[in-house]
Amino acid sequence: MNYANFPLDKRKPLPSSDAVTAEDFIDVERLLSMAARQAKVVAVCAAIGLFLGVLYLQTTPPTYMATSRVLIDEGLNKVVDEVSAASVSMQTDSAILSQIEILHSARLAAVVVDKQKLDQNDAFLYPP
Structure with a gap:
């Protein structure tokens, strides 16, 4: 059974492998919605990395x-x-x-x- 074709969390199901055409292969709207959902995670990770970098620069003596x-x-x-x-x-x-x-x-x-x-x-x- 192919679970990738079942809609989960209001996602669009993947088209069946025999119905895929060159135009439908990359769905830009779906990619943008995935990026929007993960924007908070990326921003939090970037903020944590920036904080740790500044902390390291402040606490490390110059060599x-x-x-x-x-x-x-x-x-x-x-x-x-x-x-x-x-x-x-x-x-x-x-x-x-x-x-x-x-x-x-x-x-x-x-x-x-x-x-x-x-x-x-x-x-x-x-x-x-």
Whole structure:
């Protein structure tokens, strides 16, 4: 038994499958009435979503992200040197690794903090 052809809640019954023509396939009035019936549900869901979005923006603290890049190129300074390419690359690699370790050094960071008095600077400790 095909329940789609029975009128429920004052809806128009679907036409039988053999009587469907190209003009009657999409009933615009029926689509508009369906949209009108669901307009309140869509509006309530949109209002709830908007409220939750505003609540999230008000309660979430701002997050800042900073990135940096360091370019270390010892080859530019040693262009005129008459040293073999292998030794230059080995010296460059070791110099780069040394400079990376300096950047990661906690002791160096502590010296910078003490010298610049960053532990007493409110703008540094509590950024806006």
